Amino acid sequence: MSVDVPRRNDGFVWAVRDTLAMIGRNLTVIRRVPQLLVFSFVQPLIFVFMFRYVFGGAIKVPGGSYVDYLMPGVFVQTVAFGAINTAIGLAEDKNKGLLERLQSLPMSRSAVLAGRVLADTIRNVLIVSLMLVVGTMVGFHTHTNALKVAAGVALMVLFGLALCWLFALIGLAVPNGEAAQAAAFPLFAPLVFASSAFVDPRTMPGWLRWWAERQPVSIAAKGVRALMLGGPQFPMDYVWASIAWSLGISAVLAPLAVRKFRRT
């Protein structure tokens, strides 16, 4: 019953292995309860049909067709909604006592959060890929090359990753999954809807337009449009701006989430 004295030199290797183990655990849920993935896919699907077919006819956007404008917005909305999963997952693990068990194990401290955020990012890639197929089916056409389209996916997934840190912070602060979901919604109204994701902000009142043109969801949507549609409407500047936003959000919120985790 002797116990080894801790070895520090292989800390990084263990951090990676522990993170992989946690990613595997978090993704198992998708296999066990596939309904969860279906539901997170249904929501953006409804948005596509609503905006493409119900409101679409009445919405004017500058330049090309509305469906081409819409889909990048839906993609960004999808990764943003996907990030709620981070909050729900962590809040439920805390509620069920699982975080406590993990905290009593000699595992890497960072692997719990990293495993959660990365699993949700992989999940986002999966859902966004499906949404690309859906987009094609409803008439979405990319106007650039495959490389740029892939870069567009990477751009929105990077943005989703940044939001995962925000939702990790929320998930650790609330008592359970329902509270996490409830806390998430008020954030989405100003972020996802008051944005250029679905409509051109130039139709909004001045004060709202000011916000809708500058906030990170709009920038991400414009960055994705720049990569998938191109054209003078959507210069590459938005891509760099969106990367800056995503890295900035992660740089500020990831350490805060880690700190919160250590104190939970």
Next chain:
Amino acid sequence: MTATGAAIVADNLRKTFGEVVAVDHISLEVPRGSVLGMLGVNGAGKTTMVRMLATVLKPDSGRAMVHGFDVVEHPQAVRRSIGLAGQSAAVDENLTGRENLVLVGRLTHLSKSTARQRADALLDQFGLADAGNRPVRTYSGGMRRRLDLGAALVAHPPVLFLDEPTTGLDPASRLDLWGVIETLVADGTTVLLTTQYLEEADRLADNIVVVDKGLIAAEGSAKQLKDRLGDTVIEFEFATSSVASSAAVALGSSVAAATIVRVVMSNGSVTLRDALNLLAAAEIVPSHVALREPTLDDVFLTLTHSSPIGGAAGATA
């Protein structure tokens, strides 16, 4: 407070959450291979104490050593030496029983094959072999607790923290789990067990600390604690309350409840025969006589400032 021979040593641990003092100051020592029962009501500070010792929470002040390692200075070394189970630890509902155990094994840094072997061995040991490939959400409460305990044992920890391991279990599952814990202790594991059930502490623990409002209200073996209340109580019941009050006068006691009079047999000065003789002399016939040995419940209720002896029904002899 000496550390030699003790698997767990806590020295003036304290933890507050804002205004709430969860653990005021608690010191304790658990010798290697023994079981300490920590007894207290909800909110007494038991779980906070376990969380600090299991390195989940950092104490505000005080020190603690587990298996020779300081919980604040060397938390990872402590984590390598402990298992934590009970109300505050858990398993993943969406994973199978086997996957849960393998995951804990992997996160404890066992090799893949060792983790698998341990998982299979534990599933066998806890009677879960048949359910091992089913998601935990299909398990009964008793099965979950057994799996949870199994998860705490993956790395053969020499020190085990069990936080209310049987709360919410039916009597059969509880007996079952007690058997498992007794086997572990027989194999030399040191256990710190929190419970609200005096019976559980009485059966499993070598030593008991009664925790109340973040402080230790009493400590000792079950026998020592019972001895503090000491004495056997004779309980007479009478047909009417007026008979009871005359009986109380005759016995030099007072009416405990409506028709009940209790006499404490202290140091053999009052024996059952004496009491019956006194009643016979007063020509009073009791309708019912019972002898009550003090139970840990009595100790517990007295120490935690709830109603003393009496109130709820006790054992009758």
